[in-house]
Amino acid sequence: MSITLADARVVTPAGVHDGWITIEDGRITHVGRGQAPRGDGHGLGGRYVVPGFVDIHTHGGAGGSFPSGDQEEARRVAGFHAAHGTTTIVASLVTAAPPDLARATAALAELCDDGVLAGIHFEGPYIARSRCGAHDPALLRDPSPRELAELLKAGHGHVRMVTIAPELPGGLDTVRAAVSEGVIAALGHSDASYEQAIAGIEAGCTVATHLFNALPSLHHREPGPVAALLEDERVTVELINDGLHVHPAMLRLAARAAGTGRAVLITDAMAAAGMGDGAYRLGSMEVEVSGGAARLVEGGAIAGSTLTMDLAFRRTVQEVGLTVAEAAVLASLTPARVLGVDDRVGSIAVGKDADLVVLDDDLTVHRVMRHGAWLSTT
Known part of the structure; x- marks a missing residue:
């Protein structure tokens, strides 16, 4: 199963960029900038996405x-x-x-x-x-x-x-x-x-x-x-x-x-x-x-x-x-x-577990994803 989180402010150690993240089988497979490619997208309305x-x-x-x-x-x-x-x-x-x-x-x-x-x-x-x-x-x-x-x-x-x-x-x-x-x-x-x-x-x-x-x-x-x-x-x-x-x-x-x-x-x-x-x-x-x-x-x-x-x-x-x-x-x-687990978690990068937190503009939690599955919604 593949899902793309689109229209996101993706937070990486290098900074924040407008872009998208694709997840397959619980792992991050793509991290892109700008508009997401077509597919099974999930628009985040410009919210922040930070690593779990x-x-x-x-x-x-x-x-x-x-x-x-x-x-x-x-x-x-x-x-x-x-x-x-x-x-x-x-x-x-x-x-x-x-x-x-x-x-x-x-x-x-x-x-x-x-x-x-x-x-x-x-x-x-x-x-x-x-x-x-x-x-x-x-x-x-x-x-x-x-x-x-x-x-x-x-x-x-x-x-x-x-x-x-x-x-x-x-x-x-x-x-x-x-x-x-x-x-x-x-x-x-x-x-x-x-x-x-x-x-x-x-x-x-x-x-x-x-x-x-x-x-x-x-x-x-x-x-x-x-x-x-x-x-x-x-x-x-x-x-x-x-x-x-x-x-x-x-x-x-x-x-x-x-x-x-x-x-x-x-x-x-x-x-x-x-x-x-x-x-x-x-x-x-x-x-x-x-x-x-x-x-x-x-x-x-x-x-x-x-x-x-x-x-x-x-x-x-x-x-x-x-x-x-x-x-x-x-x-x-x-x-x-x-x-010693930074090869799997801790940042948004290709190959890492899809452990992600979606934050509103005021930095309150909107949704949480662990291993590619949503844990909570608001």
Whole structure:
């Protein structure tokens, strides 16, 4: 089956052009400029077409949670975010006891086999108590290569990333162990000094878990991990653009320092995304959502977000000041490169999966396509 999306503003890493896209058997076969050739066309009325979003850090949404390990919930979470344009999603788990982590990992690995998920991310338990945020401090542990190896076995090759505080005992060894197994080591929830962060990067950390959040602040005499992460060309930095986690000025600073090739948008969304205010859980922690802001009942720490990627994309253009093409790189191509799947997704190019998001002039979602099939309509 072939379909041509005509009368579109096609967004590629090189910019935006008026043109058309032809899709056959779930893949992009042609990307053209100007008027589309005759055939089974679908006119988009001049709307933007951007590549499907790739979210490498998500905990939940639509009332469901990845950390629960419930497959029905996980499918609901993935479907909810797909309706908001995220066609490739990684399931992020939070700190839990090893048996609980292994159980959830094994269940989610089956959904990776089915193509529902693109991988699994352990955000804990190898993080600093002083920067634990919404993670249960009673369940934190020093990083352990041996324990990580057991958790990776439960994932059957689908664990893609683990967040580690490199300054902890065993931290650098666990970073090296993760990398040796083909798992991305991310530096985050850490009290590392500038020098300790550099040691973590040298050991193999290549991602900064939600830069600025749960890390020491930049200081002109004590630059800390943020400076180390921003200045090293080997590191990609995650950014939560929900208007709460990071001020737009700091997002602009990070985007300029890292460039579109080293900055990615994430949602860090939890179960309340798409649901409204009320009481929720993030792992073992009780969360209260008020005015769209998720905070722990005890202590008031920010507990993930209620963000969706389409809103993050829109804010990045309208409030941070990036172009539509630049925002698409942050939301799609660069995170696809982080996961090593940019040969299939992340940009609009011949041969790639037809994972596409059609946006109105105000950058709200009009339709979403995954593997050549429409997922949602308005």
